[in-house]
Amino acid sequence: MNNVTLPADDRLLLFGYGLFETVLVTASGPRLLRAHWQRMREGAKVLKLSLPDFAAWSELIAHFLFTVPSKPPYALRLTLSGGSPAQNHPPRLILQYRLFSYTTSQYENGIRLYLLPAPRNERSPLTKIKSTNYLENLLAKEEAVNNNAVEGLWFNCQGFLAEGTMSNIFFVSRQTLCTPSLACGCLPGTRRALILRLAAQLQIPVIEGSFTQEDLLLAEEVFLSNALMGIMPVQKINNHSFKVASSSHPASLTRILGQEFSRLVEYTP
Numbered sequence: 001m002n003n004v005t006l007p008a009d010d011r012l013l014l015f016g017y018g019l020f021e022t023v024l025v026t027a028s029g030p031r032l033l034r035a036h037w038q039r040m041r042e043g044a045k046v047l048k049l050s051l052p053d054f055a056a057w058s059e060l061i062a063h064f065l066f067t068v069p070s071k072p073p074y075a076l077r078l079t080l081s082g083g084s085p086a087q088n089h090p091p092r093l094i095l096q097y098r099l100f101s102y103t104t105s106q107y108e109n110g111i112r113l114y115l116l117p118a119p120r121n122e123r124s125p126l127t128k129i130k131s132t133n134y135l136e137n138l139l140a141k142e143e144a145v146n147n148n149a150v151e152g153l154w155f156n157c158q159g160f161l162a163e164g165t166m167s168n169i170f171f172v173s174r175q176t177l178c179t180p181s182l183a184c185g186c187l188p189g190t191r192r193a194l195i196l197r198l199a200a201q202l203q204i205p206v207i208e209g210s211f212t213q214e215d216l217l218l219a220e221e222v223f224l225s226n227a228l229m230g231i232m233p234v235q236k237i238n239n240h241s242f243k244v245a246s247s248s249h250p251a252s253l254t255r256i257l258g259q260e261f262s263r264l265v266e267y268t269p
Contacts, residue, residue: 010083025068026072032190162185
C-alpha cells in the first residue's frame with residue numbers, strides 16, 4: 001500500500017464515498033488499464049471528484065508496481081477517496097495489491113452460485129459506478145458463502161436477472177449469448193464489454209435483455225466474468241446443475257470465448 005494518510009473528515013472514511021477499480025496484473029503488466037481508468041472517470045463525474053488524467057494515473061501505477069514484492073499474477077486495487085470539500089481536502093488515490101486464488105479445478109469444473117432472496121435495486125445510481133459503498137455486496141457475498149456457494153446472484157426489483165455480487169453473468173441459450181442489459185441493474189464491467197466485443201468478432205449472436213429465473217435455469221451453459229476471474233464456468237445454481245464442457249470442447253461457447261478472451265487480455269494493456 002502506498003503511504004497515504006487520509007484526513008479524519010475524508011468522505012471515504014465517514015460515508016464510504018469514493019470509487020475503486022480492481023486491475024489484473026500479469027507478467028505483461030496491468031491489463032486493460034485504460035478501460036478501468038475510463039470507468040473510474042465516469043464514476044468521478046457522477047460523484048463530482050477530480051481524477052488524474054490517464055498519463056498521470058498510469059505513471060502512479062507504474063511507480064507503485066515497482067515496489068510490489070510479489071510476483072504476478074496479482075490484483076491491484078485503486079481507490080479514489082471522496083475528499084472533504086468543506087475542509088478543502090482533495091480526493092486521494094490509494095493503491096494496494098493482494099493475491100487471489102481462483103483454482104484450476106474451478107475453471108475446469110465450474111463453481112456454484114446461490115440465488116439471493118433480496119432484490120438488487122436497478123434504479124439505484126450505485127449500480128452504474130464502482131462505488132466504495134460496498135457493504136450490500138459484501139453481505140450478499142457472505143450469505144452466498146454461508147450457503148456453500150462461491151458467488152451470489154441478484155435479481156432486480158422487477159424479478160429480472162441483474163448480476164453477481166462481484167461479477168457479471170452470462171448464459172448460453174440455443175447458441176445465443178445472453179446477458180442482462182445495463183437497465184437491469186448490472187455494473188458495466190470491463191470484462192463484460194470485452195466479452196460482448198469478442199462475441200461480435202466471432203459472429204456469436206448476443207441478446208442484452210431482461211431475463212427471468214426460468215430463462216437462466218433453462219440455459220445450456222452459464223458463466224461469470226470480472227477483472228480477476230476472467231471467464232468462470234458455473235456448474236450449479238442452488239440445486240440446479242449445468243453441464244460444464246471440457247476446456248477444449250469445440251462447440252462450447254463458454255470455452256470458445258474463454259480461449260479468445262485469455263489471449264486478448266494478455267496482449268491488451
